[in-house]
Amino acid sequence: xxxxxxxxxxxSGSMRGRTISFLVVIIAYAxxxxxxxxxxxxxxxxxxxxxxxxxxxxxxxxxxxxxxxxELNLGQAGFMAVGGFTAAIISGMLQTTIPNEILRLIIAILxxxxxxxxxxxxxxxxxxxxxGDYLAIVTLAFGQILMSVVTxxxxxxDSTGLHFSFVNNNITLGDGGTMLISGPMxxxxxxxxxxxxxxxxxxxxxxxxxxxxxxxxxxxxxxxxRDNRIAAETVGINVSRTKTLAFVISATLAGAAGALYVxxxxxxxxxxxxxxxxxxxxxxxxxxxxxxxxxxxxSTTLLFALPEVLRFLSTYRMLIYAIVxxxxxxxxxxxxxxxxxxxxxxxxxxxxEATE
Amino acid sequence: MTETKTPxxxxxxxxxxxxxxxxxxxxxxxxxxxxxxxxxxxxGAGKTTVFNMLTKVYQPTRGTITLDGQDMAKLNPVQANxxxxxxxxxxxxxxxxxxxxxxxxxxxxxxxxxxxxTAILRLPKYxxxxxxxxxxxxxxxxxxxxADKADMSAGNLPYGAQRRLEIARALATHPKLLLLDEPAAGxxxxxxxxxxxxxxxxxxxxxxxxxxxxxxMKLVMGICDRxxxxxxxxxxxxxxPSEIQSNPEVIKAYIGE
Numbered sequence: 001x002x003x004x005x006x007x008x009x010x011x012s013g014s015m016r017g018r019t020i021s022f023l024v025v026i027i028a029y030a031x032x033x034x035x036x037x038x039x040x041x042x043x044x045x046x047x048x049x050x051x052x053x054x055x056x057x058x059x060x061x062x063x064x065x066x067x068x069x070x071e072l073n074l075g076q077a078g079f080m081a082v083g084g085f086t087a088a089i090i091s092g093m094l095q096t097t098i099p100n101e102i103l104r105l106i107i108a109i110l111x112x113x114x115x116x117x118x119x120x121x122x123x124x125x126x127x128x129x130x131x132g133d134y135l136a137i138v139t140l141a142f143g144q145i146l147m148s149v150v151t152x153x154x155x156x157x158d159s160t161g162l163h164f165s166f167v168n169n170n171i172t173l174g175d176g177g178t179m180l181i182s183g184p185m186x187x188x189x190x191x192x193x194x195x196x197x198x199x200x201x202x203x204x205x206x207x208x209x210x211x212x213x214x215x216x217x218x219x220x221x222x223x224x225x226r227d228n229r230i231a232a233e234t235v236g237i238n239v240s241r242t243k244t245l246a247f248v249i250s251a252t253l254a255g256a257a258g259a260l261y262v263x264x265x266x267x268x269x270x271x272x273x274x275x276x277x278x279x280x281x282x283x284x285x286x287x288x289x290x291x292x293x294x295x296x297x298x299s300t301t302l303l304f305a306l307p308e309v310l311r312f313l314s315t316y317r318m319l320i321y322a323i324v325x326x327x328x329x330x331x332x333x334x335x336x337x338x339x340x341x342x343x344x345x346x347x348x349x350x351x352x353e354a355t356e
Numbered sequence: 357m358t359e360t361k362t363p364x365x366x367x368x369x370x371x372x373x374x375x376x377x378x379x380x381x382x383x384x385x386x387x388x389x390x391x392x393x394x395x396x397x398x399x400g401a402g403k404t405t406v407f408n409m410l411t412k413v414y415q416p417t418r419g420t421i422t423l424d425g426q427d428m429a430k431l432n433p434v435q436a437n438x439x440x441x442x443x444x445x446x447x448x449x450x451x452x453x454x455x456x457x458x459x460x461x462x463x464x465x466x467x468x469x470x471x472x473x474t475a476i477l478r479l480p481k482y483x484x485x486x487x488x489x490x491x492x493x494x495x496x497x498x499x500x501x502x503a504d505k506a507d508m509s510a511g512n513l514p515y516g517a518q519r520r521l522e523i524a525r526a527l528a529t530h531p532k533l534l535l536l537d538e539p540a541a542g543x544x545x546x547x548x549x550x551x552x553x554x555x556x557x558x559x560x561x562x563x564x565x566x567x568x569x570x571x572x573m574k575l576v577m578g579i580c581d582r583x584x585x586x587x588x589x590x591x592x593x594x595x596x597p598s599e600i601q602s603n604p605e606v607i608k609a610y611i612g613e
Contacts, residue, residue, distance in 0.1 A: 209476050216475030216482065217461075217468045224451045224462045231449035234411055235529050236437035236466045245472065 018211040021294045022204065028301075029200045036196075048305060053199025054080075054261035056300045059284040060206045060293060061253025066282070067291035068214060069246035070226030072136040075123075075143025076254050076281045081150050081273035082119050083112030083255025084262030088187035091263060092180040093157050101193045108193075109202065109259040116255020117248050119146065124247040128240055143278050150270040155181040186269030187262060194264040202260055206253050207293060213249065222246045287328050361388045364565040365410075365533050370419035372409060379405045380589040383419070387533065387565045392555060394580035394597075395569050398609055402589040403569045404446060407535050410567075411443050412436040424532050438466065440532035444522040444539060446569075452511030456502055456521055459510050460493040463528025496524045499557060501550075516547045520554065527562065534558070536568040540575050548572060552579050577601065585609070 032049065035041040058080055065073045087108035098104045123142050130138055154165045158177025165171050168183060181187045213219045221242045224232040232239055262268045284303055288295035306324065310317035331337065365387040372380050380402040387393045395403050408414040410421060412433045421428040423439055431439060442463075451459050461468075470485050497503045500520040505513060510521060519539055526534055539555070540548045552575055559566055570576050576583065577597045585592040585600060587609045593600055600606055 212476045212478055213472070216472070216486075217465050217470065218472050218475065220454070220458055220462050221465055223454055223458075227451035227453050228449045230413070231445065231451065232462075233433040234413075234437055234443055235463045235525060236434055237462070238434050 017293065018207065021207050021211070021297065024294055024297060025200060025203055025207070029196075032196070044308060045305075048308060049196045050194050050199050050264040051261060052301055052304050053196065053203055054257045054264070055281065055284065055304055056203050056297050057199075057206050057257035057260065058254045059281050059288070059296045059300045060203070060210055061250040061257065062281050063285045063288070063291065063293065063296050064210050064213075064253070065246055065250035066285055067289075068219070068226065069222050069243055069250075071128075071243065071247070072132075072139070072282075073247070073250065074136050074140035074275070074278050074282065075146070076250070077273040077275070077277035078143030078146030079116040079120060079251040079254035080258030080261065080277070081147050081270055082258065083116040084258030084268065084273070085150050085153070085181060085187055085270065086115040086255070087112035087259030088190050088262050088268070089155055089157075089162070089180050091191060091193060092178065092189070093162065095191060101191075102198075105193045105195075105198055105263060108263060109198075109256050112259030113252045113256035116258070117252040120248045120251025120255075121244070123251075124244045128243045128247060140275065140278070144275060147270050147273050150181075150273075151184055153181055154179070154183050184269065184271075186267055186272075188267040190263060190266055190268070192264060192266055194260050199260055202256060203297070206256070209249070209253075210293065218242065218245060283325065287325070361391075363387070364389050364424055365567070366420075366422040367410075368420045368422075370406070370409065370421065371417055372405060372414055373417045378589060380409070380586075381418075383586075383591055385584050385591075385594065387567055389532075389565050390559060390563055391581045392559055392566045392568065392579050394576045394583040395567060395586065396571070396573075396576055396583060396600075397586035397592070400588075401586040403586055404537060405589075406586070407443060407537055407569065410436070410533075410535060411441055437529055437531075440530075441535065442526035442529045442531035442533075443535035444519070444526055444537055446537040446541065448515075448518050448522055450510040450518055450522060450525070452509070454510060455506065456497065456508050456510050456513065457490070457493055457506040459521055459525050460496055460528045461489050463525040464489050464493060467530060493528065496528055499561065500524045500554060516543050516551075519543070520551070523554070523558070527558065532564055534564055534566045536566065536570075538569055538571065540570055540572045548575055551575070555579055 032041065036046060058076055062073060062076045065071055090111045091104055091108040094104050094107065098107070123139075127135060127138050127142065152166050154168050154171055156163045156171045156173045156177055156179045158174035160174055163171045163173065171179070173179070178189060180189070214223075221232070221237045222245070224235070224237055225239050225242050229239055258273070284300040285296055287303065288297070288299035303325075307317055307321055310320050313320060363386045367383055367385045370380060370383040371378065383406065385393075395406065397403055405414065409416045410428075412428065412431050412435070423441060426439055428436060428439065451462060454462075468485050468489050470479075470481050474482050494503060494506065497506055500523065502517060502521055502524065505517065510518065513521060519541075523534075523536065523539065536555070540551055543551060555566060555568070556579060558564070568580070580597055582594070582596055583600045584594045585603075585606050592609055593603045593606050595603075
């Protein structure tokens with residue numbers, strides 16, 4: 001009896017979305033892990049798993065911003081760069097002091113998230129004074145600035161500590177010192193400590209944060225500001241504070257995602273996190289459905305894997321990719337399909353009520 | 357019923373200019389607790405402008421607004437709400453993508469006490485506070501006959517129900533003064549009658565002052581204790597409904613010479 005209650009609770013009302021998202025992620029993890037251990041997954045796919053996890057986390061963060069807060073943010077990749085390169089520095093610094101890889105990964109991801117949050121907070125001050133298209137343009141610019149700064153950054157570590165510079169030959173390292181980030185060459189000599197399991201755990205944590213936030217006082221306020229700014233003010237919601245919260249959480253998740261991504265490769269260049277990547281994440285979010293976390297997870301997985309699957313088509317693969325995007329857009333915006341889904345939902349509800 | 361006549365809202369010499377245009381000038385009025393007060397006047401008389409000044413959407417050029425002894429001069433719209441003024445809008449402004457219940461819970465927002473971290477970690481305090489908020493929101497929806505529609509999306513409600521939900525949401529912020537901007541607009545006579553009863557219930561239940569703008573004279577004369585008439589931004593007449601109805605100036609302004 002109690003178990004049944006728990007089950008119906010998990011699928012009722014506010015808990016439903018969270019439960020479904022969790023199930024999708026956990027089932028996918030179980031299947032993929034079995035396939036890896038039985039050797040049924042090609043090397044190509046295994047190498048895609050961690051990047052997919054990273055993009056899912058970044059997309060969940062962006063969905064918080066675009067779907068719930070209603071602000072178009074085109075700088076998500078910039079926050080990924082901040083988080084990723086912070087994580088590269090931190091993990092490089094701690095390589096000798098903390099030999100435990102899992103602990104080092106956790107610390108690196110946390111630091112990446114926190115650093116992105118700080119940048120998110122600073123950027124939100126000028127950005128959130130704007131609305132609509134203007135806000136989108138400014139976030140785009142900030143994303144590019146963040147990426148450019150990282151591209152020109154040189155960081156080295158030796159026994160005396162960290163050395164920063166924006167000009168390469170300024171850094172003279174002591175004995176046993178290593179360069180962690182060397183400007184346009186990007187982060188080099190990263191120890192690859194990201195794992196698929198860590199990626200899945202990070203996805204679950206970000207889902208938990210986003211779902212729990214949405215069904216709270218602050219989450220309702222975030223959606224209220226999206227639906228009607230003036231009405232939100234007259235019921236006592238501090239609009240700029242609320243929007244800042246959504247923006248910072250989105251940036252934090254992007255930072256953590258960047259950390260997971262960077263620590264999966266031995267070297268990463270900052271230009272990986274350019275405008276195209278921001279747009280890519282936005283595409284995942286829009287096709288997955290604004291405010292729909294499960295949809296975001298599925299669309300990110302499929303759309304990230306698609307170009308790799310189509311690799312045998314060589315130059316034609318981006319053409320096919322573009323066509324797939326257009327078709328999905330058309331289908332998901334089809335009025336007839338929408339009304340049909342709506343009818344099915346109502347019917348299902350009625351059936352359920354009838355059986356009760 | 358013993359009426360306590362303490363003033364909640366005091367407006368002194370209130371005025372606002374938009375560039376060279378004076379929209380409202382020299383407005384004086386006092387609204388007491390447990391009072392339903394009507395603000396009427398022909399189109400363009402400046403009624404909604406007065407509401408916007410009270411809620412600090414517009415900053416008055418001249419004059420003072422005092423709410424329950426507190427000077428409102430330096431407040432912004434959010435602080436004005438926290439000080440105790442809540443309103444509805446002439447063109448309904450609901451959070452239309454959210455459920456009816458959530459709309460009211462947004463109004464309750466400032467009386468729900470937990471931090472963002474508590475919410476993310478789902479600590480027991482979160483559950484306790486949400487349960488309390490749910491109960492209070494449902495009570496409010498009950499008063500406005502919306503309890504059975506709590507899970508519906510607010511944008512899908514019929515027109516009259518949307519107007520009632522807006523009042524419920526405003527009341528959720530625990531105001532001392534409730535401003536209703538044309539609450540009966542677009543309602544049929546029966547709905548208007550129900551609305552009148554509801555407004556009276558609200559006053560008796562919450563013991564607050566209600567200031568309303570309305571064009572439906574049957575409603576205004578039926579429920580208002582006192583009325584102020586505005587014309588071209590100026591005070592034209594003030595008094596109880598019977599005085600207003602027989603005032604030749606008012607008749608002239610409405611019907612013309």
